[in-house]
Amino acid sequence: MAGLAEILGADRLSEEHDTPVVTPRDQAEVAELLTAATRDGLALTIRGGGTKRNWRAAPARCDAILSTAALAGIVDHQPGDMTLVVRGGTPLVDAQAAVTGAAGHRQRLMLEPVGGPAATLGGILSTRAAGPLRHRYGTPRDIVIGARYVTGDGLAAKTGGTVVKNVAGYDVAKLLIGAHGSLGVITEIAVKLHPVPDVERMLVLRSTDSAAVARFVLALSTAPVTPTLVEVHWPDGVVAVRIASTAAGADAQIALLRGLAPLDEVDAAAGEALLANQLALPFAGTGSVFGVGVRPTDLAPLLDAVALVGGTFAGRAALVAGDVLLPDEDPDRSSRLIAAVRGLGGTVQARRGADAHRLAAAAHAPGIAELEAAMREQLDPAGVLA
Amino acid sequence: MAVAATTPVLEIAALARDIVGPDWVITDGAQLRVYECDGLKNQREIPGAVILPGSTDQVAAVVRLCHERGVPFVARGAGSGLSGGAMPTAAGVVIGLSRLRQVLDLDVPNQRVRVQPGVTNLHVSEVAAPHGLYYAPDPSSQQVCTIGGNIAENAGGAHCLKYGFTTNHVLAATVVLSDGRVVEFGGEAPDAPGLDLLGVLIGSEGTIAVVTEALLNLLPRPQHVETLVAMFPSSETAGAAVSAIIAEGIVPAAVEMMDRLAIDAAKTQTPITWDTEAALIVELDGPLIEVQSQFEAVTAICERCGADAVRVAATPEERMEIWRARKSAFAAVGALAPAYLVQDGVIPRTRLPEVLNAIRDLADANGVRVANVFHAGDGNLHPLVLYDNKVEGEQDRAERVAIRIVELCVEFGGSITGEHGVGVEKVCSMPKMFSGDDLTAFARVRAAFDPDGLCNPDKLLPTPRLCGEVPGFHHTHAVEAAGLGERM
Ligand SMILES: Cc1cc2nc3c(=O)[nH]c(=O)nc-3n(C[C@H](O)[C@H](O)[C@H](O)COP(=O)(O)OP(=O)(O)OC[C@H]3O[C@@H](n4cnc5c(N)ncnc54)[C@H](O)[C@@H]3O)c2cc1C
Numbered sequence: 001m002a003g004l005a006e007i008l009g010a011d012r013l014s015e016e017h018d019t020p021v022v023t024p025r026d027q028a029e030v031a032e033l034l035t036a037a038t039r040d041g042l043a044l045t046i047r048g049g050g051t052k053r054n055w056r057a058a059p060a061r062c063d064a065i066l067s068t069a070a071l072a073g074i075v076d077h078q079p080g081d082m083t084l085v086v087r088g089g090t091p092l093v094d095a096q097a098a099v100t101g102a103a104g105h106r107q108r109l110m111l112e113p114v115g116g117p118a119a120t121l122g123g124i125l126s127t128r129a130a131g132p133l134r135h136r137y138g139t140p141r142d143i144v145i146g147a148r149y150v151t152g153d154g155l156a157a158k159t160g161g162t163v164v165k166n167v168a169g170y171d172v173a174k175l176l177i178g179a180h181g182s183l184g185v186i187t188e189i190a191v192k193l194h195p196v197p198d199v200e201r202m203l204v205l206r207s208t209d210s211a212a213v214a215r216f217v218l219a220l221s222t223a224p225v226t227p228t229l230v231e232v233h234w235p236d237g238v239v240a241v242r243i244a245s246t247a248a249g250a251d252a253q254i255a256l257l258r259g260l261a262p263l264d265e266v267d268a269a270a271g272e273a274l275l276a277n278q279l280a281l282p283f284a285g286t287g288s289v290f291g292v293g294v295r296p297t298d299l300a301p302l303l304d305a306v307a308l309v310g311g312t313f314a315g316r317a318a319l320v321a322g323d324v325l326l327p328d329e330d331p332d333r334s335s336r337l338i339a340a341v342r343g344l345g346g347t348v349q350a351r352r353g354a355d356a357h358r359l360a361a362a363a364h365a366p367g368i369a370e371l372e373a374a375m376r377e378q379l380d381p382a383g384v385l386a
Numbered sequence: 387m388a389v390a391a392t393t394p395v396l397e398i399a400a401l402a403r404d405i406v407g408p409d410w411v412i413t414d415g416a417q418l419r420v421y422e423c424d425g426l427k428n429q430r431e432i433p434g435a436v437i438l439p440g441s442t443d444q445v446a447a448v449v450r451l452c453h454e455r456g457v458p459f460v461a462r463g464a465g466s467g468l469s470g471g472a473m474p475t476a477a478g479v480v481i482g483l484s485r486l487r488q489v490l491d492l493d494v495p496n497q498r499v500r501v502q503p504g505v506t507n508l509h510v511s512e513v514a515a516p517h518g519l520y521y522a523p524d525p526s527s528q529q530v531c532t533i534g535g536n537i538a539e540n541a542g543g544a545h546c547l548k549y550g551f552t553t554n555h556v557l558a559a560t561v562v563l564s565d566g567r568v569v570e571f572g573g574e575a576p577d578a579p580g581l582d583l584l585g586v587l588i589g590s591e592g593t594i595a596v597v598t599e600a601l602l603n604l605l606p607r608p609q610h611v612e613t614l615v616a617m618f619p620s621s622e623t624a625g626a627a628v629s630a631i632i633a634e635g636i637v638p639a640a641v642e643m644m645d646r647l648a649i650d651a652a653k654t655q656t657p658i659t660w661d662t663e664a665a666l667i668v669e670l671d672g673p674l675i676e677v678q679s680q681f682e683a684v685t686a687i688c689e690r691c692g693a694d695a696v697r698v699a700a701t702p703e704e705r706m707e708i709w710r711a712r713k714s715a716f717a718a719v720g721a722l723a724p725a726y727l728v729q730d731g732v733i734p735r736t737r738l739p740e741v742l743n744a745i746r747d748l749a750d751a752n753g754v755r756v757a758n759v760f761h762a763g764d765g766n767l768h769p770l771v772l773y774d775n776k777v778e779g780e781q782d783r784a785e786r787v788a789i790r791i792v793e794l795c796v797e798f799g800g801s802i803t804g805e806h807g808v809g810v811e812k813v814c815s816m817p818k819m820f821s822g823d824d825l826t827a828f829a830r831v832r833a834a835f836d837p838d839g840l841c842n843p844d845k846l847l848p849t850p851r852l853c854g855e856v857p858g859f860h861h862t863h864a865v866e867a868a869g870l871g872e873r874m
Contacts, residue, residue: 078734078736080629080632080633080734080735080736081734081735081736081765082632083734105633106635107635128577128582138550138554141582141585142550142554151827151830155823155826155827156823157821157823157824157826157827158820158821158824159824159827159828161732161799161800161801161819162734162799163732163733163734163764163765163799163800163801163804164735164764164765165542165546165551165732165761165764165765165766165801165804165805166732166800166801166803166804167539167540167589167801167803167804167805167806167807167808168801168802168803168808168812168816168819168820169808169816169819169820169824169825169828169846170586170589170590170828170831170832170846171540171553171585171586171588171589172586172827172828172831174553174582174584174585174586174588175581175582175583175585175586175831177582177585178580178581178582179581179582183581194637195632195634195635195636195637196635197635198635218495221497221606222497222518222606223606224606224608224609224610224672224673224674225673226672226673226676245673245675245676246675246676246679246680248675248676248679249672249673249675249676249679252673252674252675252676253673253676291577293575293576293577294575295496295574295575296495296496296497297495297496298575319576320575320576321576321577344575345573345574345575346575347573347575347576347577347578347579348579349577349579362579362580364579364580365569365570366569367563367567367568367569368569368570368571368580368583371563371569371581371583371834371835372580372581372583374833374834374835374837375581375831375834377834378830378831378833378834379827379830379831379834
């Protein structure tokens with residue numbers, strides 16, 4: 001690893017369980033590192049806050065960890081344009097504080113710190129992590145408007161821009177989002193911001209009848225309501241809907257929702273606690289965790305399948321996407337869950353647990369594996385980030 | 387079939403007759419001319435052949451013929467593109483998707499529809515309408531433009547301010563790759579594992595694959611809509627009102643602006659009586675009570691910002707009239723001058739007044755007129771540069787002004803295109819916005835999909851032939867660039 005130390009200076013190189021950790025300070029240093037790693041045939045693993053490192057299968061080899069800790073900070077906030085540019089290693093909570101702290105403006109970055117306060121924006125993008133707000137505002141792919149990045153072989157590049165509308169060039173940001181750091185290092189991120197709604201009201205309901213919950217959610221999907229989130233926690237059967245609107249608008253929508261739901265209403269205060277739980281579920285307990293997604297009409301069968309294998313689901317009820325926590329790491333149990341979700345035509349991503357990645361490894365649609373390999377060949381030809 | 391064809395493209399045409407049927411292959415000069423350009427009329431090229439397949443398999447078979455012979459091809463929807471994206475290559479094949487216009491599956495409970503690429507944008511909403519659903523992206527050309535073209539350009543529209551662009555509304559696409567392989571990107575369920583290839587496809591301007599099916603997300607029709615036109619004494623005051631509305635935390639469905647010249651143009655086509663320097667169209671939609679209270683706030687903001695008059699559409703017909711005026715403005719400008727160029731650039735919304743002033747100065751200095759009609763809410767400008775093509779040198783000056791305008795957009799921190807795409811029109815402006823390394827990375831992404839460069843070549847990325855050398859921009863393959871291999 002002498003080569004890496006030479007590039008950045010010894011003070012940028014530390015060691016962790018015998019694995020060197022390099023901490024570049026800017027895009028140029030990242031480019032130098034990756035150029036050297038490509039030349040020397042090294043395998044690097046990118047680390048942001050380290051909160052979701054299990055979300056990707058452990059790399060076959062890791063000669064050094066590339067930490068984004070020194071790639072942090074706000075580059076630019078334009079409240080009038082509702083745009084924000086931050087460096088890739090910036091913790092989401094810090095970015096959020098910069099936005100909400102801007103005097104005279106009521107706006108927010110509508111991403112959630114999946115993984116907790118250490119979670120960096122770069123890590124959230126790379127894992128395509130999203131929480132309840134996804135219902136209204138989408139995932140990182142809908143919020144990111146541009147990025148600077150370094151390819152596996154050290155090309156320092158930019159995609160998109162800092163304006164909310166722009167179709168110049170390929171949308172490479174979409175590729176980097178969800179790539180788990182396998183195509184490049186994200187060094188800077190531009191996002192759009194959203195206004196903080198006038199008022200928010202929560203309606204929390206309870207039912208252990210999956211069909212009834214599904215009927216409510218489907219009815220809501222065509223009703224004149226504009227929720228920011230529609231969450232379900234299962235099998236305890238808690239459903240939370242948050243309406244954001246004007247004061248009068250929110251009251252009217254809540255009333256309408258009550259009319260849709262023959263479900264029991266519970267204290268709305270329980271809602272906020274539930275939301276914190278929803279975000280924390282993939283990190284709670286000790287069992288295996290999988291991210292799952294199915295079509296809107298498959299909510300009830302998904303909930304039933306999760307209950308059948310003894311799991312807990314926390315997720316977006318209308319979309320449908322969320323996380324399943326299993327009580328243990330039993331591969332048989334994991335397999336039964338995966339088979340059930342796939343049986344519904346759904347998607348599964350391993351988050352945690354023994355063998356989780358192997359069990360969830362997707363049989364890619366024909367041709368896709370070749371395209372992914374071609375993309376890696378183009379952006380990381382030496383497999384530095386593989 | 388044994389064919390004594392003289393060129394690879396004629397050989398393809400001859401073989402394609404067996405694949406798509408003899409009526410769907412065009413090699414006749416006069417008929418080919420129909421396909422020589424898209425909405426960007428000042429760039430033309432006669433293709434070698436036009437082939438109109440009737441299924442995904444037929445598209446794949448035609449693409450394979452091209453691939454085997456190294457002949458370039460370009461997909462074409464309605465040809466309404468404004469950047470020359472569908473312009474043919476001289477010895478190449480045009481693959482027209484106009485026969486693929488079936489709605490394959492409308493899934494009402496899941497609020498989605500699977501369509502073929504030749505279905506028009508508006509038709510998707512028409513099919514969904516009886517079920518209270520619609521397709522949100524609404525380009526002004528929606529009566530003619532196709533879903534395939536929309537996906538290729540990541541088309542936007544007036545209502546994208548609130549609802550997002552094409553990229554936010556496509557769930558999956560079946561595509562034919564440049565070697566004829568058929569693959570599916572995305573899927574029915576969220577969070578398809580692996581790389582977001584669908585995300586790169588959208589906005590790739592037909593350069594990475596031919597879309598032959600798409601799964602589109604539909605939205606429930608909003609319960610209530612309110613629309614107003616506010617008359618402002620200047621573009622600056624109208625621009626300030628836009629910022630004030632947004633700062634209030636209101637997200638209108640649409641915020642559009644027209645200046646006096648654009649209004650004059652619209653008057654030749656629609657019965658509007660607006661008499662003002664700048665008209666601001668604001669539309670709110672959503673649940674009734676929310677819309678009503680926010681609409682009051684918007685009206686008050688417009689008045690506070692100096693609007694001389696605020697006219698509220700009292701009936702659906704009045705609302706339609708406002709939108710007809712807005713959507714007709716492009717074409718109507720043709721009534722004010724013998725010729726015009728449509729420009730498309732983006733700036734940060736807050737810089738609107740400065741940029742509009744700069745555009746005016748630029749127009750004055752060059753002796754041309756510029757009409758402005760644009761998506762003010764997201765800073766997407768559409769300056770229309772008017773000129774007389776019979777006056778010696780005026781077209782050149784108009785083109786210079788048009789190019790200078792997008793360069794201004796970049797200088798103000800914006801983009802050279804917000805929705806019309808780079809195409810051929812702006813390839814040489816790409817280096818204004820992107821460095822050589824940025825462009826190299828784009829070229830590599832393209833090469834992953836189309837290593838032989840057959841899929842709509844010479845678009846989107848600058849080539850030395852078109853633009854001269856771009857410093858630092860290399861078309862080399864990554865493996866060569868990394869010194870890991872050499873091409874023999
Ligand atoms: C009056 C007018 C108003 C307009 N208003 C808007 C507007 O408000 N917003 C906006 O975004 N655009 C607008 N446009 C531009 C244009 O309509 C859009 O770019 C539209 O998406 C093009 O669709 P098309 O079917 O005409 O595509 P074409 O012009 O035929 O092709 C455009 C590009 O798409 C590619 N392509 C077409 N079909 C496929 C396919 N099946 N697979 C792969 N690639 C394909 C072509 O190769 C080409 O690169 C306007 C144009 C006009 C003339």
